[in-house]
Amino acid sequence: MTVTTIRLVATDLDGTLVRSDGTVSPRTVTVLRRVVDAGAVVVLVSGRPPRWMKPVIAATGIDSPAICANGAIIYDPRADRVVEEFLLAPVDVARIVAVLAAAAPDVRFAVETGADTYAVDGYRGGWHQDGGVRPCSLRELAGLAAAKLLVYHPRLSADELLEFVRPRVDAIAEVTHSNGRNLVEISAKGVSKASTVALLAARMGISAAEVVAFGDMPNDIGLLRWAGCGYAMANAHPVVRAAADALAPSNDADGVARVLEDFLGSHKYMPEPERASCEGC
Structure with a gap:
């Protein structure tokens, strides 16, 4: 693990943050809010198009720019609009x-x-x-x-x-x-979850070493490898588990929340009160 201070958490949704029944647990919502309150940015990163992101955004309250369609779209939940696209011609x-x-x-x-x-x-x-x-x-x-x-x-x-x-x-x-x-x-070509998270992080002045990422399927592999620490869920595809730095408990066991709770309990990993800003991302 090469993570220094966590300034950005990038998490996949289905099979990762979202439980198998389609819900986000109260525990996960609470922990995400604690991460934001600690000064870090949470970025939702999914294969979903923007219109399918909205229920999770509403459930979690995470309104920083979301990465959709495997990195092809940056969506601004606050304005409810697509702000950038990287399309296959x-x-x-x-x-x-x-x-x-x-x-x-x-x-x-x-x-x-x-x-x-x-x-x-x-x-x-x-x-x-x-x-x-x-x-x-x-x-x-x-x-x-x-x-x-x-x-x-x-x-x-x-x-x-x-x-x-x-x-x-x-x-x-x-x-x-x-x-x-x-x-x-x-x-x-060149468009992935990893490429677009890296783009957003660079715009916020955040390095890969300051990013923790979570995922479960092959479309998450590049992101997990790029981040300072990439967690595969216990329920992840075997190739994802092999590519990750570490394993988190399953999505149905609130694995993202449990890992982030450990980071929150170890204050050396959390940012100083000055927040990373995603304005203009």
């Missing part, structure tokens, strides 16, 4: 769709724009929990700029699909997954 969406459709005719695609999900017929990836998926043709989909291009296969697991997709598109995009479904998520 339509030309790259079209190239990837063409390559993967030729290599595996059974794949189906969807695009998350940040505001909506557009999906071709046969897509069953489940990344439209709000029922707001908009049907579209493959030609229409290939003309969209994507926060995430979602690739579904009816038989391959997420791990198997990741191994199939990554070498075919790695030169022009980032590929990961965050679920147990038959789905992978593709972002613009």
Whole structure:
């Protein structure tokens, strides 16, 4: 562990901060508020689009800029608006769709724009929990700029699909997954949770050594490796546990809260009263 003073806590939501029943426990809410009161910044970092962040923001009261769609979007909860985007360009969406459709005719695609999900017929990836998926043709989909291009296969697991997709598109995009479904998520080259947390931290004058991060799935690996200390949850994917500096208890055991309680109890890790500021991030 190379963390010095904790000035920023970056935490994934599903499978990490959020329990399996979709709730955030009172214990976790209390601890997050204590961290903020101690002068640190808490950044919610998720594969979710902004519209799915709102229940967790409301439950926790954390209103600093949130990182959505695996780093593709910075969302300001206070203003309820997207302030910055790092999108996969339509030309790259079209190239990837063409390559993967030729290599595996059974794949189906969807695009998350940040505001909506557009999906071709046969897509069953489940990344439209709000029922707001908009049907579209493959030609229409290939003309969209994507926060995430979602690739579904009816038989391959997420791990198997990741191994199939990554070498075919790695030169022009980032590929990961965050679920147990038959789905992978593709972002613009160089865009990840880690890259966007690093950007926000730099704007606040915070170094990686002053960041503690939490996650559970492959889309969290880069963030856990970048942070001064990266915690994988006890329920995390095996590759995430292997990549982390340390293990936290599971999401259903309030693992994030329990680790942060230990840091709060050891005052040498908490910032001085002067707060890190995320104004203008």
